[in-house]
Amino acid sequence: MGEFKGFDPNGFMLLEMNKFNDSRDFYESVKEDIKRMSVVPMRQLCSDLSKELYAIDPKMNLIPTKMVSRVRRDTRYSKNKEMYRANLWCMFMRDKHQWENFPCMWFEFYPGGYSYGVAMFRFDATGLAAFRRKLTEKPEEFRKALKGVEITGAELYLDSFKKDKPDIDKVDKDLRLFYNAKNFGFTYYSKDMSKLIDGSIKEELTYAVRAFTPMYKYLSEITDELVAKGE
Helix, strand or coil, X not given: CCCCCCCCHHHXXXXXXXXXXXXXXXXXXXXHHHHHHHHHHHHHHHHHHHXXXXXXXXXXXXXXXXXXXXXXXXXXXXXXXXXECCCEEEEECCCCCCCCCEEEEEEEEECCEEEEEEEEECCCHHHHHHHHHXXXXXXXXXXXXXXXXXXXXXXXXXXXXXXXXXXXXXCCHHHHHHHCEEEEEEEEEECCCHHHHHCCHHHHHHHHHHHHHHHHHHHXXXXXXXXXXXX
C-alpha cells in the first residue's frame, strides 16, 4: 500500500452525490472512483500511522481494511434507511469482538470538516467501577493525561449518571465530573479541508495521537487489569 499523499477533493463531492442519490445503481457506477479518491487514501493514512499506533498498543487492530468504515451503511437495525454515507472514519482501537472495556482513538472526515479524538469505548459497569477505583488511586496520572488532551484543543463530551456515586467524595472536586461519568471522550473539530487535500493532516494526526497517548494508556491499562483478574 502506497504512502498517504492526501485526498482528492472530488472524492468528498462524490461521496455527497452518492449519499444524495441513495441508489445502488449509482453507487456501482462510482464505486471505483470513491475507492480511489477516498477509501484507499484513508487506508494509506492508517497504514502510515500504524508504527506509531503499534508502539502505543501492540494489541490494537492495525489492518487498514478493518480500520476504515464502509461507504455502504448497515441499515438492518436503524430507522434511517439511507444506504450510503458521506463521511468516512478510521478507528484506532482493539478488536471490539475480542475485547471489552477499552478506549479508542479515531479520525473522521465529513462534508465541510473533520474531527479526531480519544474516548472510552464500550465500558460496562465492571469497567466503570475499575475506572473509578483507578481514578481514586492514581489521580495525578489522570490529570497528566488530561493535560495531554487539552493541548490539542479537543473538547470534552461526557454523559453522567443522574445521581452522584455514593463514594464520590473519595476524589478531589476537580475530578468528580469524571468519577460520575457513564462515558466520556475528547474531540477536536476543524473546517480546514485543505489539510486533508495537501496531506498535512498526517502530521497533525501524528501530533494528536502522541498527545492522546497518556489518556489512551490510562484507560487501556484498566482493560488489561480486568483481563489479568479474570473479570
